[in-house]
Amino acid sequence: MSEKYVPQEIEPKWQARWEADGLYRSRIDHSRPKHYALTMLPYPSGDLHIGHWYAMAPSDARARYMRMRGYNVLFPMGFDAFGLPAENAAIKNRTHPKVWTYANIERMRKQLRSMGAIFDWEREVVSSDPEYYRWTQWFFLKFYENGLAYRQRASVDFCPNCNTTLAREQVWGEDRHCERCGTPVIKKELEQWFFRITNYAEELLQHPEGWPEKVKLMQTNWIGRSEGAQVTFHTEQGDPLPVFTTRPDTLWGATFMVLAPEHPLVMKVTTPEQRSAVEAYIAQTQRQSEIERTAADKEKTGVFTGGYAINPVNQERIPIWIADYVLITYGSGAIMAVPAHDERDFAFARQFGLPVRVVIQPEGERLEGERLAEAFVGDGVMVNSAHFDGTPTAGREAINRVIEWLEAQGIGKCAVTYRLRDWLISRQRYWGAPIPIIYCPTCGIVPVPEDQLPVLLPEDVEFMPTGQSPLKYHPAFLNTTCPRCGSQAQRETDTMDTFMCSSWYQLRYLSPHYDKAPFDPDEAAYWLPVDQYTGGIEHATMHLMYTRFFTKAMRDCGIYKEAASRRDPKLPPIDHEPMLALYNQGMILGEPMEGSYIAAFGAWQAETLHVHKVVVLDEAAAKAMQEAEHTANTLLGSVSEMERAFGMAEGEARMNTAIGEIIKRNENVIVIERFDGSQVTLEVTAETQVVDRAGNSVPIESLRYRLGAEKMSKSKGNVVAPDQLVAQYGADAVRGYLMFAFRWESGGPWDSQGIQGVVRWLNDVWAVVTDSPPVPGAADERAVRALRRKVHQVIHRVGEGLETFSFNTAVAALMELKNTLMAARKTPVCGTPAWQEAIRTLLLLMAPFTPHIAEELWQRIGEPYSIHNQPFPAYDPEVAKEEEITLVVSVNGKLRARLQAPAGLSESEAVALALAAPEVQKHINGGAIKKVIYVAERGMLNLVI
């Protein structure tokens, strides 16, 4: 008998050995193709979460597979260490963010090592290290030098909980809440730093091929490209008033103009009579929150300015209104309103009795402006449009012709507008990279000279309970001299959005301690770009847009020049896209839980039971008790009768017991669901006694409430701690389970029982490898071939699974191979060379998934260290080919027989075999066969009669 599988012993042993040997160190090696695998770096929030494991372990398995395929693999890990939680913890616990952050990093490093991943720790980066953020600041300066960073006063989104501004991408949802904390944002007028990501709008629409359609689509929608024309109207006073329209073919239908309330020309066009109304409307707009302003189905509001504009296509004089449905941030902040053919303009026109003029007539209909029930946005023929009358609008033909004409007339031109806004990077927080800018009373905005980087975050700071940045109150940081003129000046106190740090971390991994540039050009020339990136979908329009922008902006600042010049020009460019392929994994949700079943005793007050005692039951006991109570209730007769009989007030005698499952619980209110589905609210107090079935008192907090598959959170008590799982089952089992239990892209609810299946698999593998004494007797040739066949089929399926991120099917195939071996173990096949080969192959195939047990067993079967330097087993389709098939016979498409037959059967042989089978004969029933469909490679025969 051999010893048992004890992962707690073998896992730390091999981790230490791999570490000591530098087994996974990644160095430039031009003789081998490289593979840069990258997974989104974690924020050091304290403990490694099961979600981190879910994101990283399968990525690691795939990186290991690429290694076995002969690639020189780089799979680094680091920490996105600047950010708000550290600062909030500082305010709450009086711990310095740095202390908090670095303690967390220390803990998470240890936890990450327990995963047994091939992370090359010599390349680790921590974005809050000065040697890292020095370069984050350097990038800011480069972008500033190249006109890609600018400071502007603007109405920006501000999170009142985080006490800082946010970029447009970081405001989510219908209620416009902060991406991080969920608080609805407010608007503030502030002077802030922006990056010109909009310069790259067009280029960002061109995505790398290896990106998921979903992300490409989300980014494309976010960028929001609209093609159309810019047409210059004029106010009556002669000021040009350009508008953007996607429908220049409706220009003749413009019956009024609308400006955004913030539009610079508003006061100029406003007549004295309308002045007070306009001012009142502007004031009202400013008071309203963004949510109120953009609420769906909101009635249109607006005010006439008294001014008029001239439509350049027909010299018509049309009134100018202001309305909040026109946004100053999009296009030119002014529109021509064509109510007949635009839903919003139509609603506005109806609201204020403005004229509606049809300029597109659909085929077979005759629309009239006054009678229109809704705007007509379909295709038709242009009418009331001077010499364009009769032009069909289907396709882009009409639009193109009008644009051509507008250009010829000099009143408009082809134009493209984007929804994308520039990236606001200023954050009014301490724990981030300071923006390297100095404000001098004489020189103005002065960038910190490169040789003075990094602008260090002072550590002796006082955190304001108000959440105000302590940098504002730190004289030594704040006060400095102007690098240009030497006079007294002040530093910028805002720090940079932490998405800045993560926009280029893939470059710092290449040479984390290089001090001449953000990255070593030799390393970059070899490793870039990232071949496979993995991470969550939630970054689709944030991090994943920013890092693409960064790469392109860096290229235009010449930062890649040297590295690119040292690179083989036949390889993909390194300065075009940061990541060639991307895969989004899903999320692990909490395990659904039943609520506790209880019987509560107390006194009714209206609909609420005031409880003095709670008894915890199991479901069956609760049900039994409910029935007993029901019986008792029936015996007593109707409650109201009883009340009458005893002269009681109505409701007084109602049952004072409630039995059911807890579905909600907070400090003093419990909601239970009875077996009939009705709900009861219970009120509990500190005096309420809670006892289990044995009569022991238990705390009220121990009562569980029903929980669906929801996002894990401490407050819901559904968090799964990987450390605990590793201690209990081992890292290999946790890795294996995470890869086996879900489709990686979907994720799903955790199932604490499900891991047993993986544990059994590993135990069986252990037993089959360490304890399979040869069975005497001559091995059957066919059985040997069958084993080899299975092995090769599994090689194929595992390789395929790893290629396509179908980790679940790959593990399933490995379980099947184990099952096959378990069965063969009892036969003379056990001990044959084919058996040895099968064991070797099983271990090699398992190595990417469960690296520790694979290494341990590899050693135990006498193979040389390390299994992780072995090539992936080669697949031989000839060996994998079935020699016997199940001929599936259908008659008229309905399955009638399954017949064993040798592979490679000809059609006539197959038909003869089928006709000989009585169950087939029965269904043919003497009829003539009209058609035969035979799929040899599938073993499928269909007889049509």
Add this chain to the structure above:
RNA sequence: GCGGGAGUGGCGGAAUGGUAUACGCAUCAGUCUUAAAAACUGAGGAGGCAACUCAUACGGGUUCGACUCCCGUCUCCCGCACCA
């Protein structure tokens, strides 16, 4: 409202237009045990004694053959949302 994705056993999930439900969890039965757990063996989509019939959200269609392709409907999830 616009755009995208998904509906398969009690559950997680498999299935290049060709044997639906692989693999696993849970369940049930048996072995072992004083007992329980673990472990092991076996059963299993539904209905029917059986022959068979019906099952991949629903309704149509294409095809010798549809979970897979096409059309329509319903439900759920995600993104955007007065973007001119």
